[in-house]
Amino acid sequence: xxxxxxxxxxxxxxxxxxxxxxxxxxxxxxxxxxxxxxxxxxxxxxxxxxxxxxxxxxxxxxxxxxxxxxxxxxxxxxxxxxxxxxxxxxxxxxxxxxxxxxxxxxxxxxxxxxxxxxxxxxxxxxxxxxxxxxxxxxxxxxxxxxxxxxxxxxxxxxxxxxxxxxxxxxxxxxxxxxxxxxxxxxxxxxxxxxxxxxxxxxxxxxxxxxxxxxxxxxxxxxxxxxxxxxxxxxxxxxxxxxxxxxxxxxxxxxxxxxxxxxxxxxxxxxxxxxxxxxxxxxxxxxxxxxxxxxxxxxxxxxxxxxxxxxxxxxxxxxxxxxxxxxxxxxxxxxxxxxxxxxxxxxxxxxxxxxxxxxxxxxxxxxxxxxxxxxxxxxxxxxxxxxxxxxxxxxxxxxxxxxxxxxxxxxxxxxxxxxxxxxxxxxxxxxxxxxxxxxxxxxxxxxxxxxxxxxxxxxxxxxxxxxxxxxxxxxxxxxxxxxxxxxxxxxxxxxx
Amino acid sequence: xxxxxxxxxxxxxxxxxxxxxxxxxxxxxxxxxxxxxxxxxxxxxxxxxxxxxxxxxxxxxxxxxxxxxxxxxxxxxxxxxxxxxxxxxxxxxxxxxxxxxxxxxxxxxxxxxxxxxxxxxxxxxxxxxxxxxxxxxxxxxxxxxxxxxxxxxxxxxxxxxxxxxxxxxxxxxxxxxxxxxxxxxxxxxxxxxxxxxxxxxxxxxxxxxxxxxxxxxxxxxxxxxxxxxxxxxxxxxxxxxxxxxxxxxxxxxxxxxxxxxxxxxxxxxxxxxxxxxxxxxxxxxxxxxxxxxxxxxxxxxxxxxxxxxxxxxxxxxxxxxxxxxxxxxxxxxxxxxxxxxxxxxxxxxxxxxxxxxxxxxxxxxxxxxxxxxxxxxxxxxxxxxxxxxxxxxxxxxxxxxxxxxxxxxxxxxxxxxxxxxxxxxxxxxxxxxxxxxxxxxxxxxxxxxxxxxxxxxxxxxxxxxxxxxxxxxxxxxxxxxxxxxxxxxxxxxxx
Numbered sequence: 001x002x003x004x005x006x007x008x009x010x011x012x013x014x015x016x017x018x019x020x021x022x023x024x025x026x027x028x029x030x031x032x033x034x035x036x037x038x039x040x041x042x043x044x045x046x047x048x049x050x051x052x053x054x055x056x057x058x059x060x061x062x063x064x065x066x067x068x069x070x071x072x073x074x075x076x077x078x079x080x081x082x083x084x085x086x087x088x089x090x091x092x093x094x095x096x097x098x099x100x101x102x103x104x105x106x107x108x109x110x111x112x113x114x115x116x117x118x119x120x121x122x123x124x125x126x127x128x129x130x131x132x133x134x135x136x137x138x139x140x141x142x143x144x145x146x147x148x149x150x151x152x153x154x155x156x157x158x159x160x161x162x163x164x165x166x167x168x169x170x171x172x173x174x175x176x177x178x179x180x181x182x183x184x185x186x187x188x189x190x191x192x193x194x195x196x197x198x199x200x201x202x203x204x205x206x207x208x209x210x211x212x213x214x215x216x217x218x219x220x221x222x223x224x225x226x227x228x229x230x231x232x233x234x235x236x237x238x239x240x241x242x243x244x245x246x247x248x249x250x251x252x253x254x255x256x257x258x259x260x261x262x263x264x265x266x267x268x269x270x271x272x273x274x275x276x277x278x279x280x281x282x283x284x285x286x287x288x289x290x291x292x293x294x295x296x297x298x299x300x301x302x303x304x305x306x307x308x309x310x311x312x313x314x315x316x317x318x319x320x321x322x323x324x325x326x327x328x329x330x331x332x333x334x335x336x337x338x339x340x341x342x343x344x345x346x347x348x349x350x351x352x353x354x355x356x357x358x359x360x361x362x363x364x365x366x367x368x369x370x371x372x373x374x375x376x377x378x379x380x381x382x383x384x385x386x387x388x389x390x391x392x393x394x395x396x397x398x399x400x401x402x403x404x405x406x407x408x409x410x411x412x413x414x415x416x417x418x419x420x421x422x423x424x425x426x427x428x429x430x431x432x433x434x435x436x437x438x439x440x441x442x443x444x445x446x447x448x449x450x451x452x453x454x455x456x457x458x459x460x461x462x463x464x465x466x467x468x469x470x471x472x473x474x475x476x477x478x479x480x481x482x483x484x485x486x487x488x489x490x491x492x493x494x495x
Numbered sequence: 496x497x498x499x500x501x502x503x504x505x506x507x508x509x510x511x512x513x514x515x516x517x518x519x520x521x522x523x524x525x526x527x528x529x530x531x532x533x534x535x536x537x538x539x540x541x542x543x544x545x546x547x548x549x550x551x552x553x554x555x556x557x558x559x560x561x562x563x564x565x566x567x568x569x570x571x572x573x574x575x576x577x578x579x580x581x582x583x584x585x586x587x588x589x590x591x592x593x594x595x596x597x598x599x600x601x602x603x604x605x606x607x608x609x610x611x612x613x614x615x616x617x618x619x620x621x622x623x624x625x626x627x628x629x630x631x632x633x634x635x636x637x638x639x640x641x642x643x644x645x646x647x648x649x650x651x652x653x654x655x656x657x658x659x660x661x662x663x664x665x666x667x668x669x670x671x672x673x674x675x676x677x678x679x680x681x682x683x684x685x686x687x688x689x690x691x692x693x694x695x696x697x698x699x700x701x702x703x704x705x706x707x708x709x710x711x712x713x714x715x716x717x718x719x720x721x722x723x724x725x726x727x728x729x730x731x732x733x734x735x736x737x738x739x740x741x742x743x744x745x746x747x748x749x750x751x752x753x754x755x756x757x758x759x760x761x762x763x764x765x766x767x768x769x770x771x772x773x774x775x776x777x778x779x780x781x782x783x784x785x786x787x788x789x790x791x792x793x794x795x796x797x798x799x800x801x802x803x804x805x806x807x808x809x810x811x812x813x814x815x816x817x818x819x820x821x822x823x824x825x826x827x828x829x830x831x832x833x834x835x836x837x838x839x840x841x842x843x844x845x846x847x848x849x850x851x852x853x854x855x856x857x858x859x860x861x862x863x864x865x866x867x868x869x870x871x872x873x874x875x876x877x878x879x880x881x882x883x884x885x886x887x888x889x890x891x892x893x894x895x896x897x898x899x900x901x902x903x904x905x906x907x908x909x910x911x912x913x914x915x916x917x918x919x920x921x922x923x924x925x926x927x928x929x930x931x932x933x934x935x936x937x938x939x940x941x942x943x944x945x946x947x948x949x950x951x952x953x954x955x956x957x958x959x960x961x962x963x964x965x966x967x968x969x970x971x972x973x974x975x976x977x978x979x980x981x982x983x984x985x986x987x988x989x990x
Binding site for chain 2: 410453462
C-alpha cells in the first residue's frame with residue numbers, strides 16, 4: 001500500500017473513536033448540513049452528472065432530492081434512538097437462570113467503513129448515497145471508493161460533503177474518497193477497515209465479498225449484486241388492468257433499464273392479450289447507456305437473448321454507437337414459453353443491465369410457485385399483478401409464499417423500480433440479490449454498521465449515554481426489572 | 496452426499512414453509528415442551544454427561560437448568576413479538592421523497608439452519624442449546640451436527656427434543672441430528688442449508704466459515720471461536736478487593752478452565768501484592784479435561800507457556816493421564832512482565848483451553864489502552880477491576896473505550912465466566928471472538944436467523960399476521976402514518 005493510501009486508512013482509523021463519541025444530535029445536524037449542501041449545489045452537480053452518465057435531468061433532479069432526503073431521514077432515525085436497541089437488565093439475585101448482574105447492551109459503530117459506489121445512481125448509491133448516509137449516521141468513519149463512470153461528479157460531491165461535515169464540527173477523517181480499483185481492493189484487505197458496502201455487478205461484488213471473507217480478520221461485506229425481479233400477471237390482471245403493458249414498459253425502459261429492480265421477466269398466461277408490445281416500445285425514445293463498458297455489455301447480452309432458440313422478438317429495439325463509444329438504446333422485448341425458458345435457462349436467466357425484458361407465457365398458474373423457487377431463488381423484488389377476486393380467494397397464497405421466500409420485497413400491483421426510502425423498505429434478498437440478507441435502502445440499513453456491546457455492573461458515569469438510568473438522549477430503553485421471569489423487558493423512554 | 500444425508504437435508508427444506516407458518520404461540524409452546532422434557536429427564540442425561548465429559552454434577556445440574564430456561568426465555572421472546580421488528584409505512588402521496596406506497600416489513604425465518612454443537616457445554620451449547628433454541632424460536636428447521644465428545648448424550652437429548660417437538664405438533668423435519676465431521680461439512684456446502692452456527696476452536700471455526708463463504712450461494716455463518724478475555728486490576732482494586740485472587744482463580748479453574756470466557760490474562764501493577772497464588776491454586780482439586788484430544792492440546796499448550804522465556808511460574812499445576820488417555824489437571828498460573836508478553840506474543844497470546852492463566856505485571860496504567868488495542872483486538876469479554884474512586888475520576892475512560900472497541904462484553908468487577916442468559920447479554924465480539932459481531936447468547940441471538948421481507952401494497956388477507964392492521968398476534972408495530980416528514984414511525988400495539 002502506498003503512503004497516500006496508508007494515510008487515508010490511518011485517518012479513518014484515528015477518527016473512529018472521536019466520531020463514535022459524537023452525539024446523535026450532532027451527527028444528525030451534520031447529515032442535514034450535507035443534505036442542504038447537496039440541494040444548494042444541485043444545479044452544478046446535475047450538469048456534471050448529465051454529461052458523465054447520460055441520465056436525464058428530471059431523473060437526476062429527483063435523485064438529488066431522494067439523496068438529500070435520505071440523509072435527513074437518517075438524521076431523524078439517529079435522534080429518535082430506537083436504532084440503538086438499548087436494553088437494560090437490572091440485577092436480579094432471584095433470576096430464574098441464576099443470580100443476574102446488571103447487564104446493559106447498546107449497538108455501537110463497527111469502525112471504518114469502505115463503500116464502493118455504484119454506476120447507475122450517481123447520487124443515491126454513490127458518494128453521498130444511502131450506504132454513506134447509513135455509515136455516517138451509525139458513527140462510522142467512511143471511505144468511498146468512487147465509481148469510474150462519474151469521476152468529476154464524485155470529486156465535486158466529495159468536496160461538498162467533506163466541507164459540510166467539517167462545517168458541522170465532525171472530526172477530521174470521518175469522510176474520505178479514493179479512486180481506482182486497486183485502491184479499493186487494497187483498502188478492503190486492510191485491517192483498519194471494519195466493514196464493506198457495495199452496489200454493482202454480481203461478478204465484481206462476489207470478487208470483493210471473497211476478499212472480505214478471506215482476510216486474516218474477515219469483515220462483513222454488504223454487497224447488492226444482481227437481481228432479475230420477476231413479475232407475474234394473472235388472467236384476471238390482464239383483464240382488469242388496461243395500463244399493465246405501459247406500466248411494465250415504463251419500468252423496463254426507465255433510466256434505460258439500468259436499475260437493480262428492473263423487471264427482467266414478466267409472466268403472462270398463454271393466449272392472454274397483453275397489447276401491442278412492439279408499437280408501445282417504439283414510442284420510447286432512445287436513452288444513453290451509462291458508459292461505454294456498460295453499453296458494450298448490454299449489446300452483447302441483448303445479442304445473446306435475441307439469438308437464443310425459441311425466442312420470439314416482440315420489440316427488437318436498437319443499439320446505436322456514437323464516436324465516443326457511448327451507446328444509445330431503445331427497449332428490446334422478447335417472448336418465450338416456459339418450456340423454452342427452462343431449457344435455455346443458462347442463456348436466458350442472467351440479468352440484462354439495460355432496457356431488455358423477457359415475457360414468459362405460462363399454461364398453468366399452479367406451476368408458478370415452483371417456477372419461482374426453481375428459476376429465481378434470489379431477488380431484490382418480485383411482483384404480482386392479480387385481480388381483487390383472485391387475491392381474495394386464497395388461490396395465490398402459495399405463490400405469495402414462494403415470492404416472499406425468494407425476495408426481499410413482494411409487490412402487489414405496481415412495478416419494482418422507484419424504491420421508496422422509508423422505515424419499512426427492504427432492499428436486499430437471498431443471494432445473489434445481496435451477499436447478506438441485509439437491506440441497503442431504508443432506515444434498517446443502519447444496523448449493518450453497528451455491533452452489540454454489553455456493559456456488566458458498570459458505574460453510571462462510565463456507561464454510554466443510551467444505557468444510563470437518567471437517559472440523557474431520551475432514547476427508547478427496553479428494561480427488564482428484577483423479579484420478572486425472563487429478560488425481554490418493557491419499553492420505556494420512547495418519546 | 497449419501498442418500499441418508501440427502502434425505503436429512505430434503506426433510507429440513509420441506510419443513511421450512513410449514514414451520515415458518517406456525518404461530519409464535521405454537522412455537523413457544525413447543526419450546527416449553529422441550530424445556531419440560533429436558534428437566535424431566537435431567538437425572539438420566541446428567542449421568543451420561545458426567546461419564547462422557549468429566550464435568551461435575553453441580554455444574555451439569557446448573558447447565559441443564561440454564562438450558563431449559565433459555566428455551567423458555569425464547570418462548571417469551573417470540574410471543575412478545577418485538578423480535579419481528581414489524582414496520583408499517585402507510586401510503587403517502589405527499590411523502591417528501593416522492594409518493595410512497597403502503598410498505599410493510601417483518602423479519603421472517605431464513606430457512607434450514609445447521610448448528611455445530613460444542614464440546615464444553617454438553618447441554619447449553621449442544622443439541623438443545625442456545626443456537627438451537629434461537630433457530631427453532633425463529634421458525635427455522637434445525638439440523639444439529641453433534642459433538643463427538645458426548646455422542647450418547649447427544650443421541651439421547653436428540654430423542655427427547657424430537658419427541659417433545661412432535662408432541663407439541665411441530666411439523667415433521669424441523670429437528671434432526673447428524674454425527675461426524677464429514678456429514679457436517681457436506682451439509683454446510685448444501686444449497687438447502689441457509690445459515691450455519693458453530694461454537695468451538697478458532698481453527699475449525701475458520702475452516703467452516705470459509706466453506707460457508709465460498710459456496711456458490713454463500714450463507715451467513717455465526718461462529719463463536721476463540722477469546723482470551725483479558726482482565727485488568729488497578730492498584731486501587733488490589734487494595735480494595737481482598738478476594739480478588741480467589742475470584743480470579745475460581746474463574747480460571749472452574750470447569751477446568753474449559754470455558755470460552757475464561758480470563759486468560761490478568762494485568763496487575765508491578766509491586767502490588769496479589770496474594771499467595773501458588774498456595775491458593777494448590778487448594779483447587781484436579782478436574783478431568785473434556786476428552787483425550789482436548790487434554791492433549793492443553794498439555795502441549797501448557798508446556799509451551801511454561802517453556803517461554805521470561806516466564807515466572809507461580810503455580811505449576813499438574814496434568815495426569817489415566818489409562819483411557821483422559822487427562823486431569825490442576826491450575827497453572829504464570830507471571831510475565833509486559834515487555835516479555837510483547838516480545839513473545841506469538842508464544843503467549845494464543846488461547847489456552849484449560850486451567851491456565853497468565854498474570855502480566857505492568858508499570859504504567861496509562862499504557863493499558865494501547866496494550867488492549869494492540870494485543871487483544873477481538874474478545875468475547877474484557878474485565879476491569881478498579882476502586883470506586885478510580886472509576887469516578889475519569890482516568891479510566893480511555894481504557895473502558897479500548898475494552899468496548901475490542902470486546903462484546905465489558906465487566907466492571909466480577910469475572911466473565913457464568914454468562915447470564917438475558918435480554919441485554921452480548922456473547923460475541925470482534926474476530927476471532929466471533930466470525931460476525933452477532934451474539935450467540937441472550938435474546939438478541941434470534942436475529943441471526945431472520946431476514947427482512949417487505950410487502951408493498953398487499954391486501955390485508957395476504958399479509959403476514961404481524962403486519963396486518965388488526966394485528967392478531969398483538970405484536971409491537973412501528974407505524975409511520977401519512978404526513979410525517981420521514982419513515983421512522985411510532986410504536987403501537989405493545990402490550
